[in-house]
Amino acid sequence: KPVTTDMKTLTQEIEKFAEDKKIEIDTLKIREEYRKDFLGNVSHELKTPLFTVQGYILTLLDGAMNDKKIREKYLTRANKGVERLIYIVKDLDLITKLEVGGLKLDREDFDIVELIQNVFDLLEMKAAKKEISLTFDIEYMSPIYVNADKEKIQQVISNLLVNSIKYGHPNGTTEVSVENLIKNKVIVRVTDNGEGIPQEHIPRLFERFYRVDQSGSRDEGGSGLGLSIVKHIMEAHDEKIYVESEVDVGSEFSFTLEKTENSSE
Numbered sequence: 001k002p003v004t005t006d007m008k009t010l011t012q013e014i015e016k017f018a019e020d021k022k023i024e025i026d027t028l029k030i031r032e033e034y035r036k037d038f039l040g041n042v043s044h045e046l047k048t049p050l051f052t053v054q055g056y057i058l059t060l061l062d063g064a065m066n067d068k069k070i071r072e073k074y075l076t077r078a079n080k081g082v083e084r085l086i087y088i089v090k091d092l093d094l095i096t097k098l099e100v101g102g103l104k105l106d107r108e109d110f111d112i113v114e115l116i117q118n119v120f121d122l123l124e125m126k127a128a129k130k131e132i133s134l135t136f137d138i139e140y141m142s143p144i145y146v147n148a149d150k151e152k153i154q155q156v157i158s159n160l161l162v163n164s165i166k167y168g169h170p171n172g173t174t175e176v177s178v179e180n181l182i183k184n185k186v187i188v189r190v191t192d193n194g195e196g197i198p199q200e201h202i203p204r205l206f207e208r209f210y211r212v213d214q215s216g217s218r219d220e221g222g223s224g225l226g227l228s229i230v231k232h233i234m235e236a237h238d239e240k241i242y243v244e245s246e247v248d249v250g251s252e253f254s255f256t257l258e259k260t261e262n263s264s265e
């Protein structure tokens, strides 16, 4: 073989090797950035409720413990703070599993109408506390069978409904609907007439820890992970999630699901 060809091949190989290494290093750098960013956010998210709980405990130790009424009030609040911490840690646990380990789906055929009804039952009290009514609108009240990971889809519906209650106006309404879409797909919509989301925030809504009201002053604030969990779950299903919103009018989150092959039209 002529030497020149070899030299050319060799050069190409070296270049390719260098390029691969560069990509590897770039990937590592991005991962490192991501890790730092994630840890920074995690400690920030945990700090606020921890200081709140500590505040109540210190006040109790400072003498508030002697008054039965105050004692009960502060212990209840401290417990609320701990509940919030547990909630955040659970979400963190889930998002870590989703982002690090990849998401394994456990697909089965199930009735989406029944699943939505179950989530309604679970959230009834929460909605009633804020005098928000949950309504369900489907084309017909018969079962609609879909093929998906039931537990994860329950989490998606629950996260969307919890948000619609959290960011809904008192006396408002949240409506869920299931409609046949093209061919073998259905679309589930969760629509509220709550505070809505300014357009400029919409592209970033599904990022983890992203909140419209970054101050965190909102006492109902969750972990800021709800929608990123939703996005991961829908991506794993190869399905789409949409959002439309207008300030002071309301928001609509919708996602598609695959119907069970032999399910009726």
Ligand code: ADP
Residues within 6 Å of the ligand: 163, 164, 166, 167, 168, 192, 194, 195, 196, 197, 205, 210, 211, 212, 213, 221, 222, 223, 224, 225, 226, 227, 228, 251
């Ligand atoms: P959080 O724990 O803060 O609710 P999410 O990831 O679930 O985190 O939501 C991200 C942000 O999107 C929320 O902080 C809120 O600002 C906005 N948001 C989500 N759902 C709604 C909704 N239905 N109406 C108005 N704003 C919403």
